[in-house]
Amino acid sequence: NAGVTQTPKFQVLKTGQSMTLQCAQDMNHEYMSWYRQDPGMGLRLIHYSVGAGITDQGEVPNGYNVSRSTTEDFPLRLLSAAPSQTSVYFCASSLGRGRTGELFFGEGSRLTVL
Amino acid sequence: AQRVTQPEKLLSVFKGAPVELKCNYSYSGSPELFWYVQYSRQRLQLLLRHISRESIKGFTADLNKGETSFHLKKPFAQEEDSAMYYCAPPSGSARQLTFGSGTQLTVLP
Numbered sequence: 380n381a382g383v384t385q386t387p388k389f390q391v392l393k394t395g396q397s398m399t400l401q402c403a404q405d406m407n408h409e410y411m412s413w414y415r416q417d418p419g420m421g422l423r424l425i426h427y428s429v430g431a432g433i434t435d436q437g438e439v440p441n442g443y444n445v446s447r448s449t450t451e452d453f454p455l456r457l458l459s460a461a462p463s464q465t466s467v468y469f470c471a472s473s474l475g476r477g478r479t480g481e482l483f484f485g486e487g488s489r490l491t492v493l
Numbered sequence: 494a495q496r497v498t499q500p501e502k503l504l505s506v507f508k509g510a511p512v513e514l515k516c517n518y519s520y521s522g523s524p525e526l527f528w529y530v531q532y533s534r535q536r537l538q539l540l541l542r543h544i545s546r547e548s549i550k551g552f553t554a555d556l557n558k559g560e561t562s563f564h565l566k567k568p569f570a571q572e573e574d575s576a577m578y579y580c581a582p583p584s585g586s587a588r589q590l591t592f593g594s595g596t597q598l599t600v601l602p
Contacts, residue, residue, distance in 0.1 A: 414592070419502060421579060421594035422537075437589060469537065482529070482590060484537040 381405050385470050385485035392460040392492045400455040400488050402470030408483070409475030411453040412437070413445065415466040416487070422469065428453055429475055460492045495520045499580055499593035506570050507601050514565040514596045516580030526563045527581040527590070528554055540565075540578070550574070570600045 386401045404411065412427035414437075424437030428447040442464060444456040453472075457464060467489050471482040496519040506512045518526075526543040541549045543556050543563065554565045563580060580593040 412590075419594060421497075421499075422592035424589050424591070427589060438591075471537075480525075481527075481539045481542070482537075486536050 383470055383472055383483050383485040385468075385488050387488060388486065389489050390491070392457070392490065394461060394492060396460050398457050398460065398490075400457075400468055400470075400490070402453045402455065402485060403451050404453075404470075404472040404483070405451065406472065406474075406483065407450060408472035409450070410473045410480075411447065412471050412482070413443070413453070413455045414469045414471065415439065416469060417466050425455065425468075457490075460490075462492045464490065465492045466490060495582060495589075495591040497580055497582060497591050497593040499578075499596050501596045502594065503597050503599070505599045505601055508572055509569050512567050512570040512574070512598065512600075514578050514580075514598065516563045516565065516582075516593055518561050518563065518580070518582040518591075520582070525582075526554070526556060528552070528563075528565050529579045529581055529592070531577040531579070533576070537579070570598075572600045572602060574598060575600045 383404045409430050413425040414422040416422050423439045425443050426445040428434045431447050431450050434445050467487050469487050470485040473480045473482050498517045500515050528540040529537050530540040531537045552567045556563050577595050577597050579595045581590050
């Protein structure tokens with residue numbers, strides 16, 4: 380099992396560019412989420428999904444878009460990158476099914492917006 | 494919304510000394526509280542969860558509902574415990590795990 384796989388691991392963008400961070404899991408988890416990690420602020424939830432076709436906003440959703448067309452994939456789109464979106468992004472999944480369970484994390488994607 | 498406070502951003506202890514990483518939260522609707530750890534160059538992983546009452550790598554965490562705290566403790570710290578630790582109680586919806594800002598623990602030789 381690969382677990383949670385994120386790509387790319389590193390990316391540099393210019394302000395205004397768009398890009399998609401990919402996330403895939405092979406554990407048949409219902410719940411998937413995206414967090415951003417910033418120094419001194421911990422992990423903040425961007426968007427999450429409780430199943431295919433269902434997404435919802437987290438704490439800091441502005442400037443990001445998600446979709447969940449399959450159980451396995453949960454891409455995060457930056458519509459028009461801004462320097463404030465420079466961060467490390469983590470995708471995570473869990474079994475779900477009505478209760479918060481152990482989250483399994485990807486290795487992270489470090490994004491720099493110039 | 495759940496608020497999680499980890500008051501120490503940085504914590505240094507000597508090898509063999511006891512260590513306590515503090516976590517306070519605002520919402521106590523669920524017994525599922527977690528501690529996650531991120532070792533250098535590794536992905537975030539679950540360290541322990543309150544509901545299972547287990548001890549992992551010598552760490553335990555006591556839930557104090559009166560103080561709404563879930564401090565992580567280890568009686569004798571080891572150098573390999575050096576890592577970033579995150580406290581994570583769930584929000585009221587149980588769908589959004591809220592993380593504290595983290596405590597970077599350094600265990601000195």
